Every structure is written in C-alpha cells, then in structure tokens.
Amino acid sequence: MTRPIVFLTDYGLEDEFVGICHAVIARIAPGARVIDLTHGIPRQDVRRGALVLGRAVPYLPPDAVLLAVVDPGVGSARRSVAVEAASGLLLVGPDNGLLSHAFEAAGGAARAVEIAASEVVLEPLSRTFHGRDVFAPAAAHLALGRPLEALGPGVEPASLVRLEVPRARVEPGRVACEVTGVDRFGNVQLSATPADLAAAGLGEAFRLGHRWVRFADTFADAPPGEVAAVEDSQGYVALIVNGGSAAQATGLRAGDEVLLA
Template identity: 60%
Template sequence: MTWVAFLTDYGLADGYVAACHGVIARIAPAARVIDVTHEVPAQDVRHGAVVLADTLPYLPPSVVLAVVDPEVGTRRRAVAVAAGEHVLVGPDNGLLAWAADAAGGAARAVELTAPEYRLVTGATTFDGRDVFAPAAAHLAAGVPLSALGPAVDVATLVRLPDPWLRVGTDRVEAEVHVVDRFGNVALAAGAAELAAAELDGHARLRVTVGERSTYLPLAASFAAVPEGDQLLLIDSAGRLALAVNRGDAAATLRLRAGDRVTISS
C-alpha cells in the first residue's frame, strides 16, 4: 500500500500533525498521505468514527491512521485491523469499528506491541507519533501485519453503541448521528427508513424535537428552499438530514449529536 489516510483531532495550530507526517516520511518515504481531517472535535471519538466510516469507501486501498485518543497512556490497546482493502491503525476505543464495517468487516487484527516498530521517546502522551504513525508507516513500507504484535480476536475489538433508531407506521424516531461544520444535522436514518415508514412520498414532514414541532419540506437540495429556510433532505452519506439553506440547522434547532428527533406526517 502506498497510501496512508490520516485522521485526528490534533488541529493545525500545533506541530502534532507535522510530527506524524515526519515519522511516516522517514520510515516510508514513498508513501503518500491523504489528510482526511485533523479537525475532529477534541476527544470526540464518535464524531471521528462517523467521519472515518463515511470517507473510507472513497479512499484508495490504504493504511488508515486514525487517532482520537482520550485514553492515551492508559491500558487501552493500540491495534491494527485488516478490513477489505485497508488496514486501520489506531486506538481500540471504537474509533475504527464503523470504518471496518464500511470496508466489509474486520478480518484480522493485531495489538501494536513489537518494540522495533515504535519510536522510543520516553513520552506517554503522544502515541500518534510514537506508536500509531510508525506502525502505519511500516505497514505502508511492506512490513506484514503479523510482525507488529500478537493477534487479537476481532470479536473483542471495542465498538461504540449503535445509534438509536426506531421505525414504525408513519413515524421514524432517530438520534442525531453527526453535525457537520456547516451545522447540517444528519440523523441515524435514511431513505430506506423513510420508505419503511411510508413517509417517502410526502412533500412535507413533521419534525419533532422534545416539545417543539415544525413542518419542513422534503427537498432534493439545499437551494430548493429560499435562503434561511429549513428543510429535510437525504445527504451525501445517504442519511436523512435537517438543514438550513445557507444557514446552521444545529444552532437554529438547538440540536447536537445524540439528541432524538421524530419524523412523521
């Protein structure tokens, strides 16, 4: 694999991303790096997991280096997981599991314990540089997965809870799965759930959040409604989303990830 896809919550104000790039370049100078994002909200494993899973189907066969790691320096495992055309490298905290699913499921995994494939710096707070980036670079340079450490039963890999979803007659209840930087609110439901609830043929649908309800058009694009108006649409990841044309639906509707929304006629 000549590609390394790289996702973190490090941001770009400090040198953390550059340090990891440097480690990869020293070990695997022929590897090419795709920066997926480094703007995952700090320590938000769930957000990172959603972004990684949504992006993975569009990446070339890659070593996927993902680090959102609130438990760095603890006993949580560092792992590499083979899934489809990819090998996912990162903390075993649920960050990798949905991406592995998107690649066809975890086939093999190892714990990253082999000292020859780590950096020895004495630090305990920067495993992205000292553990995960070296492992990803060595894999990109041709080191076999089995060399990096002992096998891990893929059934024991940590998974995040599945998003809450209920589908009934004339009703879809779903939690907010992710909010993007534009304030678009993607639910844990899509076109299939709308069809199952027989709501897909409606021009307008009732959106209920707590005690608040409003009717919104089910549109094909943001610009199908006037600027500043709210709408429902199926987004680029196939999810049912609440949006505001050229506005911020999360702020307008006071929603965040994990909140529950009901869609009905």
C-alpha cells in the same frame, strides 16, 4: 509499491501534532503519500470519528493504510492495534471502537495485532502522544509492506472494541432517530434515511417539534432561511437552512434524540 496512508484525528491544525506525525511517517516511509481525511473531529468524540471513517471506506484507495487517532484513553490500559480487514484494508489506531465502523465496512476484521514491537514503537514512549510514538510509525511500516505480525502479538479479532451504528426506529407515522453530527455549515446529520421516513408513511414533509420541515432536492431549492431536509451524500436525511445554519435554527447537537412525525 508503497501504500498510501489515510489520516484522521481530532488534533485540529492549530498545534504541531499533525505535522509531527507527518514527519515521523516521512522518516520511515518517505515515499508514502499521506491523504489527510480530516483533523477536525470534535475533541475526544470517538463515535463521530468512527462514523466518518466508516462512511469514507468506499472511497479510499483499496491498498490504503487507515491511520486514525481519537484517543481520550491515551496512556491507559487500552490497546494500540493494527487490523487487516477482509478487503485488504489496513487500519491503525486505538482499540476504543474508533476503527470498528471502518473495518466492518471493509468486510470485517480478518486479523489484528497489538502494536508493541520495539523496532516499531518510538522510544521514549510518551504517555500522551501515541499518535507520534505508536500509530504513525506503525502505519508507516505497514505502508512499506511490513507484515502485520511484525508489529506485535496477535489479537483475536472478535475481542476488538466495536461501536454500534446509530439506527432509526421506525413506527407507523413516526421515526425516532439521532443527530449523528453537525458539519461546519451547520447542517444537522440524522441517523434516518429517506427510506425510513417512507416506511413510516411520512411524505414530502414531516413535523419536527413545532415546525413543519419539507424535503428539497438541493440546497438551492430550499426557501432561504427556512429549515428544510435533503438526502445527504451518504444517503441519510440532513436538516439544512439555505443561507443559514440548521443547527442554530433548531438548537440540535450531536447525540440529540429527534422525533420526526
């Protein structure tokens, strides 16, 4: 049976890049279902891509091939890899940390290869579009059931680039955390969980800069126009504005350090 392919990039949808990758997959594995996870990762934001992939793993088909391309180092000496996780999930992408949260969420990297086989990589090989020439064909071959080792030479799993998962720092009366992302609704996603705030002794409200922020159970429960906090679908604290944008109201952006007290 052909495996499904779950596809994530920072390509956006304005240009032809995503469609061409779909076309390459269809030529090699016409029966493969391609699930577009997102192509809206901020340009070259490997860290954001890694976070999104890691949080998606529990919801993916267990036999999926995860194809991910956020690749500011395309054409450089960075490796193109395919990884088998302990759960059986297969992952394809650049060895820049993009895949690391996902394979760790799937039990860790059990095996890995560098994608180099001439019968897999398309020629002539572009220096700027490995999504088309390397990663899409590799994912398609894996979807057909081709063994991992047929894609290229083995890579020691311990040598794969890994990105650290952002963690909150909890102290009595305060939590230092990071903005891990801002979604299209302007919700500000933090690296802290409600349990972190409880461990710090913070209650149903906390201070963020000059303002007090209260927890709400849902978006609708938050007073319109006010910055509030909710537990998001991944179990983390998110800042929201009912009917507005928390990012605009607070000025926070991905990567900012935040102190909750």
